[in-house]
Amino acid sequence: MFHGSLNYEQQKKRAKELLKASKNQNQTAREKVQVKLKRFHPRFAKKAINSNAITLADCQLCIAREAGFPSWLQLKAHCDQLKIKQNQINSGHIPELDDVSTLHIRCGSDIKHGLKIAGFKGEFHEFSDPFCQGPIPKGNSRELLKIRADFISDAYGIPSKEIIANQKIAYEKLDKLWDYERVVLWFEHDSYDQLILAFLLNHLSSLVSRPKLEIICVNSVPGVPDFVGLGQLAPEMLIWLWENQRSSITDEQLMMGERIWGALKQETSLDLEKIIETRTPELPLMTNALKRHLKELPSHKNGLGLTQELTLRILADKGPLKGKELFAILMREYEPLPYLGDLMYWYELSQLKKSKIALLHTETTQIPQPWPERLIGITEIGLDLLSGKLNYQDFMPSTKWVGGIKITPNSTKKA
Template sequence: MSASRTSKSGIFDGRLNLEQQRKRAKELLKSARSQQADAQTRIAAHLPGKSIDDLQLADSQLVIARENGFASWPKLKSHIDRITEHQRQIASGHLPILDTPQTLHLRCGSDIRHGLELAGFAGAFMEFSDPFCQGPVPDVPLPDFIETRVRFIASSYRIDFPDALSRLQREYAGLATLGDYDHVVLWFEHDSYDQLILAFLLDFIATLRPQTRLDLICVDRVPGVERFIGLGQLSPELLIWCWDNARAPVSDDMLTFGQAVWPAIRASNPDALRAIIDNGQSPIPCMIAALDRHLRELPDPENGLGLTQKLTLQIIRDHGPITAGKIFGHLMRSYDPLPFLGDLMFWDVLVDMSRAKMPLFTYPEDPSQTPWPDRTLSLSETGNEVLSGTRNFMAFYTGERWVGGIRISGATGP
């Protein structure tokens, strides 16, 4: 297998309960009238100028609705009613007709495959999950490109080379079959893992030009989900919501944009990609922020760290000593402004950070006897100095990593 992401366990799946939301509204009203600061802050954020003395239940319900991403309480209630009906249909086996067997659902991972089946989608499923957000993406003929990617994936994610080669060849070959379907739907979220793959696919499709109906589902938020991380966290009912509310035809402008973005990702310097980001115009609203997050993996001139590296050290400083698995949890849930890594990908980040003349963190246990998520990391003095900006990591980093087509290499001397 590759480093494609599966379901993100422990993250809210979007199922809202109306009675629970009514209870929250009543509790908010009571807390606000009791002069509790947090409740008053929430009221002020959504109802500026509203006097607590005049606050009614309808007002607190409106606050709860807006906190869940809805413009009004009736819209929240309507959403819950629709989701509840979808849930009832799924449970009873009386599923709505959503697609046909001649539909192909294309996703950069396997995380929604089972959810689509449960929701009643009848189409085929295809995974294409080459993680372009890590490793080299050279401008070479496709067979050489695939071999380069396989070598990176096998080495970085500890996968047998033949297994990685077989899978990646199958995924790339599958793309040539898009024209065999009446309808192809691309399911993507807003992070750089997804958006870099989407840019590649749009460039590929623009060249291939399959005579088929093409739709895109690209979401950066879902009503009722306070911190939307990705499609894999959503319940089957919410996948139906995405189908009904977030699906749009793939336009010529999208294909043309992909043809501009993909070469910029592969370039050996960030200038072309920065120009696209600075322009700020995109037919795919999610992509600009993801490209910006991608470039934040470049070394910061002050400390030599990419953003993931910096946040990792901050988490160890704030919560350490701490296991690698818990660091990954904090990174995904709260620290990273646009999280994009799978667990094996994060482990590769930690391994790469260890390629240095002086350690940024230490392992008290014997690493060879402990699974990587259970290894406890402690911030070293050097790590503290790098985090504070008094040392630059690139001065003693000895590894090599890639941000798209940009090679980042460290010192190689003694």
């Protein structure tokens, strides 16, 4: 389902409903409106609100700012532009955006269909090696491909032949960029996207001859308050991004990508910590992604990475859940920077399940259920681990990699 295509009439209706609610006799209803006004309207931010003084214009400004616009007029202008683009798409009379000499690179296929509907003519290329999980070796490209293929096959249960075939398509295209006049990278803010972006920028920096390089990289989109990824967006919003958020890739960005990719391969986190400390103004969304990446290292409290810790925390807070419910709650409520796909998360769950001591218990059924349908709970030992009474590295089932950093089980403890 596409999102982000604001309808002006709908926004007008929302503003009127907000005004009506502000006059409601029900105090709880009025208080909800006042909370929203204090958050989004500068006039009400630091003073008590008299419901009788609230106007339709106040509510319109609140609705506009909630949607990411500084004023109601700018919201209206945005809606008008989107309406024009919708009509152009529906009529098939779309102004030229790109041409067949353009290559669009994305770390997934989520916008491929949307770009086609929107009228983009360039070729689409998916490059989706999930560097946010598993080893990133130093070595040459052949070693990288072998080690990554082995990890992905083992972690996600995908046949090696399929992984190798996909790698061949994904990586070899990067060595043929001279076939295109323009290459556009489409990325968002999470660590899955940003680590792949670092790899691509490093690769692009090594090219002697380059096509025109451009990037669209965002962490928010007007009218999409729950934005998590480009795949949410309606085709007309992809056009909006093309027209308003696209920029040329600079030499400074290429150099920063090269530096980050080198740091991701190191055996310690020191180089990444230095980059985080000095921040990455060339790539504004990278710093938070790298911070989140390093949170998968064992915590001092209990040896758990953040995904593992949040998983146990959810089960402790909410009781047994089906795998699909656990994943949804993690992404929606607990994860500070959502980045995991479902296969990636099932791998994290499987590592907890394989622990040398029982951290999770699952429902026993006559017919084995896939992870999304299994009822999963936390054991007493899992609660002790969560509280810091135990250390996960004493019981972890196998070696874990966070980029180039190798985390091994403690050998002095016995299960």
